[in-house]
Amino acid sequence: MSQNHVSGMESSAISVLKRAVELDHSGRFQESLVCYQEGIQLLMDVLKASVKDDSKRGHYREKIKGYMDRAEQIKTHVNQLKEDGKYHEQIRISEDATGHSYESLFKPYMSSFLTEVWVEDPYIRHIHQLYNFLRFCEMLLKAPCKVKKVHLLTSQDEADSGQQRGALSEIKESLSAQGVTLDLQYSSTIHDREIRFDSGWIIKIGRGLDYFKRPKGRFSIGYCDYDLRQCHETSVDIFHTKHTKTLEIQTS
CATH class of the missing domain: 3.30.870.30 (MITD, C-terminal phospholipase D-like domain)
Structure with a gap:
């Protein structure tokens, strides 16, 4: 995979995840979940393509884990609101x-x-x-x-x-x-x-x-x-x- 293609995927991931964080902060949780999931998948694709750079791979793994943890927290929060009928x-x-x-x-x-x-x-x-x-x-x-x-x-x-x-x-x-x-x-x-x-x-x-x-x-x-x-x-x-x-x- 060309470096330009990897850079393009990385830019897309950053853009989608930035939107996810904005939606998250404004309380639009269900929408933010969709963006987190799309952004995480893009970052995972970037990680797979960065096979030769250990420092980058470590950086991407750390970022992916952080976003996955936040997405899981939102999912739990949304499910609880649904359960309580307060969403x-x-x-x-x-x-x-x-x-x-x-x-x-x-x-x-x-x-x-x-x-x-x-x-x-x-x-x-x-x-x-x-x-x-x-x-x-x-x-x-x-x-x-x-x-x-x-x-x-x-x-x-x-x-x-x-x-x-x-x-x-x-x-x-x-x-x-x-x-x-x-x-x-x-x-x-x-x-x-x-x-x-x-x-x-x-x-x-x-x-x-x-x-x-x-x-x-x-x-x-x-x-x-x-x-x-x-x-x-x-x-x-x-x-x-x-x-x-x-x-x-x-x-x-």
């Missing part, structure tokens, strides 16, 4: 911020155990909101989990219910072809916005899935890649409950 963290998305695609936001809370998802959002009505929901479903299909059922509770678009129903029907059919069932229900009194996973995670976004700004044009950066799309200011609250049986959506 809560908040992410603030600032006005015009980027880097907050659905993949980036939900990744820390998705595991291979996730099989069922509940989306409660009154504003899956207009075209861009329907596309948001479609992108969310695509994200679920790409994730390392086996989601088999998605529940959507939303309000009906009184101005153009035909467009909304047609789009959601098409999404339902498309998901079915992927082996995923979409359970669709409407409510005229829905006002809460939250997403729930059968693994116990509850994610409440102030603006629901509709926190992205309109792109400047169809051929402007951020039109396709939501990590590059500017956001509206909003807050995201994450909770965890062991009582997943209480996650059933109650319709009005």
